Amino acid sequence: MMLRRLSALLLLTLVAACGDSPTGPEKMSINGTWSGSTTGLNVVVTLSESRGSVTGSGNMSGPGGSIATQVSGTRAGASLSLTLSAQGYIPTNFTGTIQSKTTITGSLTGSGFTNLAITLTRQ
Numbered sequence: 062m063m064l065r066r067l068s069a070l071l072l073l074t075l076v077a078a079c080g081d082s083p084t085g086p087e088k089m090s091i092n093g094t095w096s097g098s099t100t101g102l103n104v105v106v107t108l109s110e111s112r113g114s115v116t117g118s119g120n121m122s123g124p125g126g127s128i129a130t131q132v133s134g135t136r137a138g139a140s141l142s143l144t145l146s147a148q149g150y151i152p153t154n155f156t157g158t159i160q161s162k163t164t165i166t167g168s169l170t171g172s173g174f175t176n177l178a179i180t181l182t183r184q
Contacts, residue, residue, distance in 0.1 A: 086159040087138035091115070095165060095181040102169075104179065106132050106145070115143060121153070141165060157181070 096105040106119030117132035128150065134143035136159075143155040150172050157167020165181040 085139075086161060089159060089162045091136065091141070091159060091165070094184040096184055097179045097181040099177060099179040102177070102179075104145075104169075104181070105184075106130070106143075106181070108132060110136055113137060115141070119145065121145065121147070141167065155179075 091108050091110050094105065094107045096103070098104070101123050103122045104119065106117050108115055108117040113136050115132065115134045115136055119130045119132055121128050121130055128147045130145040130147045130153075132143055132145055134141065134155075136142075139159045141155070141157045141159060143157075145153045145155060153172045153174060154170045155167050156170070157165050159165050163183040167179060167181070169177045169179055
């Protein structure tokens with residue numbers, strides 16, 4: 062009888078261990094500061110997520126100067142869709158994927174960018 066209970070407990074433990082990982086990219090927090098550089102452009106954003114809604118602020122800089130941005134968007138699992146808005150400029154869209162707790166890969170489109178690849182790294 063004791064062996065049967067031990068076997069049942071072991072089976073339940075193994076089944077629970079096979080579930081979705083709570084540390085997979087789709088469940089990791091993106092709250093915090095992220096930065097990345099590509100082709101003469103530097104991007105720094107501070108993000109805050111609540112229930113799939115993402116907000117924040119940041120800065121885009123390049124040879125022509127620096128621009129303060131507001132960030133808004135959504136997150137669904139590991140997918141991230143953000144709009145970076147700056148007064149006097151056409152909004153820039155970032156579409157990306159959370160790769161790990163320190164890396165988001167994606168691309169920028171709009172305001173002169175066409176699928177410009179960029180990797181953001183947690184600071």
